[in-house]
Amino acid sequence: MLPWPLGAGHGSGRGPCEREDGTMHDDEWLASAFEQHRPRLRAVAYRMLGSFAEADDAVQDTWLRLSRSQGAQVHNLGGWLTTVLARVCLNLLRSRTQRREESLDAHLPDPILALPASPLPDEQAVLADSVGLALMVVLDTLSPDERLVFVLHDMFEVPFEQIAGIVGRTPNAAKQLASRARRRVAGAQIPASPDVVRQREVVDAFFTAARRGDFEALVAVLHPDVQLRTDTGTPATSMLIRGAAAVSRQVGQGLRGLLTAPPAQLHPAVVAGSAGAILTMHGRPVSVIAFTVADNAIRRVDAIADVERLERMLPGFSPLPTGQRDRRPPA
Numbered sequence: 001m002l003p004w005p006l007g008a009g010h011g012s013g014r015g016p017c018e019r020e021d022g023t024m025h026d027d028e029w030l031a032s033a034f035e036q037h038r039p040r041l042r043a044v045a046y047r048m049l050g051s052f053a054e055a056d057d058a059v060q061d062t063w064l065r066l067s068r069s070q071g072a073q074v075h076n077l078g079g080w081l082t083t084v085l086a087r088v089c090l091n092l093l094r095s096r097t098q099r100r101e102e103s104l105d106a107h108l109p110d111p112i113l114a115l116p117a118s119p120l121p122d123e124q125a126v127l128a129d130s131v132g133l134a135l136m137v138v139l140d141t142l143s144p145d146e147r148l149v150f151v152l153h154d155m156f157e158v159p160f161e162q163i164a165g166i167v168g169r170t171p172n173a174a175k176q177l178a179s180r181a182r183r184r185v186a187g188a189q190i191p192a193s194p195d196v197v198r199q200r201e202v203v204d205a206f207f208t209a210a211r212r213g214d215f216e217a218l219v220a221v222l223h224p225d226v227q228l229r230t231d232t233g234t235p236a237t238s239m240l241i242r243g244a245a246a247v248s249r250q251v252g253q254g255l256r257g258l259l260t261a262p263p264a265q266l267h268p269a270v271v272a273g274s275a276g277a278i279l280t281m282h283g284r285p286v287s288v289i290a291f292t293v294a295d296n297a298i299r300r301v302d303a304i305a306d307v308e309r310l311e312r313m314l315p316g317f318s319p320l321p322t323g324q325r326d327r328r329p330p331a
Contacts, residue, residue: 030066033077034063038059044156046110048093049089059085061088065084066080083165090166094144109137139151145177193294199275202291202297203276205217206221207259210255218248219244222247223297225243225299228300233306265279271290276290280317285311285317288303289303289304
């Protein structure tokens, strides 16, 4: 799976490299203890920030703060690291809100990707570990405090008493933030089909129709209220389009030309836990496309077409082995 495995749930006991009195032994033990928590910290930071690069920076900042402290007075390493990381992420979210002026309508967070190197059933395991891109988009609309409380409590089971100190509120006020966030998330969520094999069939039908330029076939596989988001990294060229007819026209005008170009290859992938694809030109990723499928129809198409960002997301991208390299539906 690219790029990170998701960590385990919130721990409250003594870390594996702590002394019995709760203090740390030395720099080597401190580094070893931190590595035990790194996967979970990455998972928390990613869900709070929606960016792999920013999440890595937040985890690194947390390590630097731990190393400077030398573990002094750290009696619960897991809780201490979660608190420090959360404060780092909260500062990043608040500064992002202050400087971000462009519309978020077409912005897409970084998705967790997996490239199945074996038959489709392996995708089922990935599906269980990932957070849907639609949910990550909704999280981007929350206030920094709402997002932090929702992620920590509802996704990682951090108690409100601990969260309250991070956001500078009472536990009851933190509960109210979580309640508001849940309502916004519930109102925007689309119940996607859990059958990833059926998802793949619908996605293949979409690409077949797109390659052929078959407008009626495209409309047939799209939900009437489908949304297409394309994030190019530039507000002027990013777009949000609604409705089956409008989305079909855009796909016919733009995606079809890419799919039919000789150097283009379409690689099946699990994108944010659902059937998707990576489109390459001359072996270089030019788009990551995620689909939300419900009731045998596509409800959302989310495409990241920012080449520089894709290079950071997929460093050294390598296509699938021969025979699985291009899952291209029949022309």
